[in-house]
Amino acid sequence: MRKILVLILLTSNLGNTQISITDSISNYPVSYATISFGNGNGIFANDEGQFTFTRKIYPDIDSLFISALGFKNLSIATKTLPKQIYMQPEADELDEVLIGVKLDRKFKKETLKPYLDDDYYKCWLPTIESEIAVYFPKTTTKDQKLSHVLFPIALESKDWKKRKKSNSDKKPFSTLFKVKFYKNENSLPGKVLTFETIVFRATEKNGDVFELNVDGYDIYVPENGFFVSLQALGYTDQNGKLLPNKKYKEIISKNGTVKIPTNFRPLLPFTDKIESPKTYIKRVFIEGNNWIKFQKGNGFKSNLLNKNLTNYGIGLIYKTFRDE
Missing domain, CATH: 2.60.120 (Jelly Rolls)
Known part of the structure; x- marks a missing residue:
């Protein structure tokens, strides 16, 4: 019973520290977003846009800087860090590059x-x-x-x-x-x-x-x-x-x-x-x-x-x- 109780507590603690990053328009996860700590260190979200952060693991970090391709950069304080973070898509011109053009040629x-x-x-x-x-x-x-x-x-x-x-x-x-x-x-x-x-x-x-x-x-x-x-x-x-x-x-x-x-x-x-x-x-x-x-x-x-x-x-x- 002790082992089961410890496992439940650990699972509960992990669940409470898991944070999700989501597209504010489509509600799709922002896969592999970059989470910078502002001190030259950082981590990445997984394919589901999720990462784990606690003040116990990172006691010296007070802000997170989040970036991902096609989205506006986001800065957020760890003191008020929500479990769900929304990022705004950012349209950008891919000039001088042929993207999505089908060339049906030899x-x-x-x-x-x-x-x-x-x-x-x-x-x-x-x-x-x-x-x-x-x-x-x-x-x-x-x-x-x-x-x-x-x-x-x-x-x-x-x-x-x-x-x-x-x-x-x-x-x-x-x-x-x-x-x-x-x-x-x-x-x-x-x-x-x-x-x-x-x-x-x-x-x-x-x-x-x-x-x-x-x-x-x-x-x-x-x-x-x-x-x-x-x-x-x-x-x-x-x-x-x-x-x-x-x-x-x-x-x-x-x-x-x-x-x-x-x-x-x-x-x-x-x-x-x-x-x-x-x-x-x-x-x-x-x-x-x-x-x-x-x-x-x-x-x-x-x-x-x-x-x-x-x-x-x-x-x-x-x-x-x-x-x-």
Whole structure:
């Protein structure tokens, strides 16, 4: 009976701390919204727009800043935090981009191969606080539609001694990622190319490349190129549902408790085979934070830069349409 009572109390407490984010017009959940704490840390809502927040877990947070694609940003005090939060949709012009235009023409499929590497020491360690964006120029005057994005991932062997063997058993993982596509504005990621929320779950069973089909989103390449970004949301269960993982490790120092972001698997291999730095980094939980090119001299402390590994080698598959 004691165990049952404890379970009921725990369930009740969890239920009281669960908060839902909803579209104020459609009443649909706002999936995977970003909840920033104002101190450089934050969390994400799940696919049902739900997240858990209590003053006991986050005693030093007095305000939440909530953002999501296609919605107006929202600031709300934690002291009066309701269980139901409504966000207002925000219409925006997707200028200079062909969205939703069906081109019933013959095309040629072209592939830009990803750069693969299973060397753990040449990999970026994904955290929920950093979004990585890679620039791709338009290489033709013809209309191009993005068909697939090829994300390279590094698999870790269960046995360290067998890490260099391709047939070694791999460590399991199940991680949810969010993908965005941006216009090129002054050589930086600018407006998004689609307001669709695009996520995918990667596991060790996907091999060293995850192939994301984006053909149905009707994304056409702008004249001055575009950016593809990737952001880890956290681990999932076997059905792909985002788990309330511990996103930070707390380290007690002389100056107080410091939160260090948890590293999620899989690792993302970086390469030195791309001619110039085309990878940019942004800290997602800092409001108004700017994108910064991943290169020496920009304030990054990374062993990757010491090895001249400046780019995450995403691959692409295009549909290049013939002139009529």
